[in-house]
Ligand SMILES: Nc1ncnc2c1ncn2[C@@H]1O[C@H](COP(=O)(O)OP(=O)(O)OP(=O)(O)O)[C@@H](O)[C@H]1O
């Protein structure tokens with residue numbers, strides 16, 4: 001159960017008075033998710049009930065949250081389908097609840113599409129490109145906190161737990177990515193705010209209609225191509241083998257390209273970036289597996305899935321960015 005901080009409806013009734021949302025009438029803990037405590041919160045104003053999502057941030061501090069919450073607000077105001085944070089009467093998007101930072105955002109309709117077809121991948125590619133364009137004038141900057149600096153800092157913590165074969169792969173891939181990240185080609189790739197964790201469980205669909213991207217708490221500034229690679233590596237992959245499914249890849253990339261055409265440099269950097277995206281999640285899953293965790297935390301995700309994907313991306317070129 002992903003409710004690490006317990007809150008009662010009574011606690012929220014008093015707390016919500018600072019928001020222009022009326023009365024809190026129901027509160028229900030959300031079981032999924034491993035980072036934060038999430039609740040569906042129903043409010044009533046002038047006889048009308050509305051559902052929101054209340055998040056209590058377990059690992060992020062007040063100083064980090066403005067980037068994520070302001071980014072969601074910025075994107076929502078430009079028509080990108082994302083949850084919209086609700087400011088309190090003082091204009092604050094993030095306020096303490098039970099001593100931790102908390103925020104209220106609009107609730108997206110629908111559910112996760114965990115067995116995506118090309119039609120879903122096309123919808124994700126289209127919205128992802130719109131999101132990148134809409135983020136161009138976002139004024140705040142934060143690096144991708146799970147980027148290459150983090151890989152450098154984290155790899156030594158996991159090496160003692162790895163086999164020789166795993167160690168060799170992790171070392172050589174970090175080395176390979178250092179060269180790529182230091183290249184002129186890399187510097188020419190377009191950058192901006194990216195979601196950086198747009199997996200199947202972070203997008204809502206109502207049937208085949210995409211209703212929104214959510215869980216922006218790994219967002220940061222990075223190459224747009226990295227965001228595309230993270231998304232392709234999850235949405236378009238055969239989960240058992242790590243092999244890419246060409247119809248889904250084509251649907252996603254073509255839909256993206258129709259909104260924001262890929263550049264020649266991006267074509268050149270595509271295979272390296274798919275590897276970088278696989279490395280990022282292999283390493284974070286290794287780190288989550290081996291770091292000491294609070295007893296109540298859920299089972300960490302399986303790192304071998306991304307090790308398999310990384311080996312597959314090294315061995316087999318993926319379909320190109322444009323057909
Ligand atoms: N804005 C939203 N609208 C509708 N449902 C939401 C929204 N935000 C979160 N949820 C629901 O809450 C669940 C958990 O949210 P989320 O994935 O953000 O959890 P987390 O613990 O922050 O992250 P992680 O995915 O890293 O484990 C989602 O699977 C989804 O069902």
Ligand SMILES: N[C@@H](CCO)C(=O)O
Nearest residue numbers: 197199281284285301
């Ligand atoms: N999407 C990440 C979890 C963090 O949100 C993973 O699958 O490893």
